[in-house]
Amino acid sequence: MDLAQYKAVISEAIEGERAAKQFYENVAQRIKDAYLKELFGNFAQEEAKHEKILSDILNQEEMDTTYFDFEKDFKVAETFEMPEVTADMDLKSAIGIAVKNEEAAMKKYAGLAENCEDERLKKVFLDLASMERNHKFKMEEYFVDVAYPEIW
Numbered sequence: 001m002d003l004a005q006y007k008a009v010i011s012e013a014i015e016g017e018r019a020a021k022q023f024y025e026n027v028a029q030r031i032k033d034a035y036l037k038e039l040f041g042n043f044a045q046e047e048a049k050h051e052k053i054l055s056d057i058l059n060q061e062e063m064d065t066t067y068f069d070f071e072k073d074f075k076v077a078e079t080f081e082m083p084e085v086t087a088d089m090d091l092k093s094a095i096g097i098a099v100k101n102e103e104a105a106m107k108k109y110a111g112l113a114e115n116c117e118d119e120r121l122k123k124v125f126l127d128l129a130s131m132e133r134n135h136k137f138k139m140e141e142y143f144v145d146v147a148y149p150e151i152w
Contacts, residue, residue, distance in 0.1 A: 007058060009112065010054055010057055010058040011058065013054050013108065013109075013112070014051055014054045014055060014058065016104075016105060016108065017047045017048075017050045017051040017054060017105075018047075018051055020043075020047040020101055020102075020105065021044045021047035021048050021051065022044075023097070023098070023101065024040045024041070024043040024044035024047060024098070025040075025041070025044045027040045027094050027098070028040035028041040028044060030089075031091065031094070033091075036091070036142070039138075039142070040098075043098070043135060046131065046135065050128055050131065053124065053128065054128075057121065057124065091146050092143070092146045095139055095142050095143045095146055096143060098135075098139045099136055099139045099140055099143055102132050102133075102135040102136035102139055103132075103136050105128075105132040105135075106129050106132035106133045106136055107129075109125045109126070109128040109129035109132060110125075110126070110129040112125040113125035113126045113129060
């Protein structure tokens with residue numbers, strides 16, 4: 001992989017983290033429930049941390065561009081339908097979008113790790129995938145509570 005491709009992969013991941021952070025901040029501002037407001041605010045802070053980790057990788061003095069094997073399939077671009085983000089979005093839709101966002105991020109980082117030859121960088125991607133998996137799990141719990149309140 002050449003330097004431009006390497007930078008593009010990392011840059012795309014950074015943009016994904018920025019978009020997720022913005023999404024969580026927007027939801028946190030609109031949500032009335034104090035607990036969920038705090039939860040979405042905390043997720044925004046986590047995404048900012050991920051952005052910093054990736055920015056640090058991108059801004060290294062030296063970059064080894066042989067990390068990735070682009071012949072493998074990242075399996076990130078799966079097709080799924082999500083509700084549109086709107087000002088009057090209900091909580092169920094907001095959490096549903098968050099679950100899908102976390103799932104996509106988790107798969108993206110797992111794919112990057114799978115295709116990474118450098119063990120140090122591979123561990124960074126696996127750690128990021130694990131963090132996203134944890135976010136997804138938490139959001140799924142809230143989704144079940146909101147989408148199926150009759151269970152409780």
